[in-house]
Amino acid sequence: MEQFEFSYPARRKVPKRSHVGVVGSGDLEVLLEPLEGSTASVCVRTSAGGFQKIWKAVLDRFFSRYDGAARVEINDAGATPGVVLLRLEQAVEASEK
Amino acid sequence: MSEPIFSREYLKRRSFIELSARDRAKCLFDSQTGRELAGPFDRIESPWLPLQNIVPQADDGCVVMKGIIGGQQAVVIAIAGAFQGGSIGEVSGAKFSSALDLACLDNEKGVRTNAVLLLETGGVRLQEANLGLAAVAEIISSIISLRKFAPVISVTAGTVGCFGGMALAAGVSSYVVMTREARLGLNGPEVIEQESGLEEFDASDRSLVWSITGGRQRYNQGLADVLVDDDAEQIAQTVRHFIARGIPTVHRSEQVDRYRSRVAALDTSRQWSPEELYAWANHKRKEQP
Incomplete structure (x- = not known):
């Protein structure tokens, strides 16, 4: 298991928290909670070792479009970048509803 | 063998198996009365998995919801089969048995509270060995205490199935509901093959595995009370039916x-x-x- 922390600038409040996904093979769970201030912080725990650069690239891309101030926790069981992005978008959608 | 079913009605149904543990639990309650207890944001996760370099899940793979089913109080406990094979660890087991014990207390106070267990589990979580075993023993004892007051309904829908100590939990419950896709057994197929050899049971033969441990055979053997389709509404209806029926005169395990x-x-x-x-x-x- 590897653990990383990332942070990104944010510009707006997030309406509510959301939880999506499951820590099952090839999948992940995302917990998204509103945060005070103007940053988004991300904590990743992943079962697949050696992919820190790819996580950074995936999250950089996601946060180039997402500007909510949130604490995001990811528990990953070897999801591909595509699945990670879909789950993140699903978490955002649920938090805006 | 029965003919395969490809009817329009069957395709239109809402699959129960394809739902997450949380959504399975939610769909059983009357008009969205289910509310989650000790949910993922309470972060009661396993302290043992990270020590063994395994990523934990925020709810430890156990969803507990309280609400109204068929006009009566009910607690639904759903195991997420996708997380660690739905195995029971210290935390998920404690959530499971505590929810049953609280239901038991409510019953003692005169508030009839039923329990529905959605079992997709391989049994004890091996990484939490003794704590997991203790947790399963507590779950079984909590079910036996509760079933005197109100029915405990076990549903195994598939496709993980219900094995190991949790098959005993299903065995002591008041009613067992299965689909054809579900499986029920004490030892899983791999364990039987490993212990008794390939001639005894070929665990790679999925057709053989399902035809022995699957819902159709288990229902016929009297180990399940009803065989249902993989249909969320039909399963919810079946649960309401058993809640209305109440405690059986004699439990299966008696x-x-x-x-x-x-x-x-x-x-x-x-x-x-x-x-x-x-x-x-x-x-x-x-x-x-």
Whole structure:
């Protein structure tokens, strides 16, 4: 298991928290909670070792479009970048509803 | 063998198996009355998995929801089969048995509270060995305490199935609901193959595995009370039906002589095909309903 922390600038409040996904093979769970201030912080725990650069690239891309101030926790069981992005978008959608 | 079903009605149904544990639990309650207790944001996760370099899940794979089913109070406990094979660890087990114990307390106070267990589990979580075993023992004892007051309904829908100590939990519950896709058994197929050899049970033969441990065979053997389709509405209706029916006169696990005599009557000196076993159990069921 590897653990990383990332942070990104944010510009707006997030309406509510959301939880999506499951820590099952090839999948992940995302917990998204509103945060005070103007940053988004991300904590990743992943079962697949050696992919820190790819996580950074995936999250950089996601946060180039997402500007909510949130604490995001990811528990990953070897999801591909595509699945990670879909789950993140699903978490955002649920938090805006 | 029955003909495969490709009817329009079947395709239109809402699959229960495809739902997450949380959504399975949610869809059983009357008009969205279910609310989650000790959910993922309470972060009661396993302290043991990260120590073994395994990523934990925020709810430890156990969803507990309280609400109204069929007009009565009910607690639904759903195991997420996708997380660590739905295994029971210290935390998920404690959530499970505490929810049942709280239901028991409510019943003692005169508030009838039913329990529904959605079991997709391989049993004890091996990484939490003794704590997991203790948790399963507590769950079984909590079910036995609760079933005196209100029915405990176990649903195993598939496709993980219900094995190990949690098959005992299903065994002591008041009613067992299965789909054809579900499986129920004490030892999983891999364990039987490993212990007794390939000639005894070929765990890679999925058709064989399902035809022995699957819902159709288990229902016919009297180990499940009803066989349902993989249909969320049909399963919710079945749960409401058993809640309305209440506590059974005699629980399955109290009928020791009945089931022991069946096991004794089976000639285990030779291999039985799934069809032979089905016909034999069917005959027994008619002879001794």
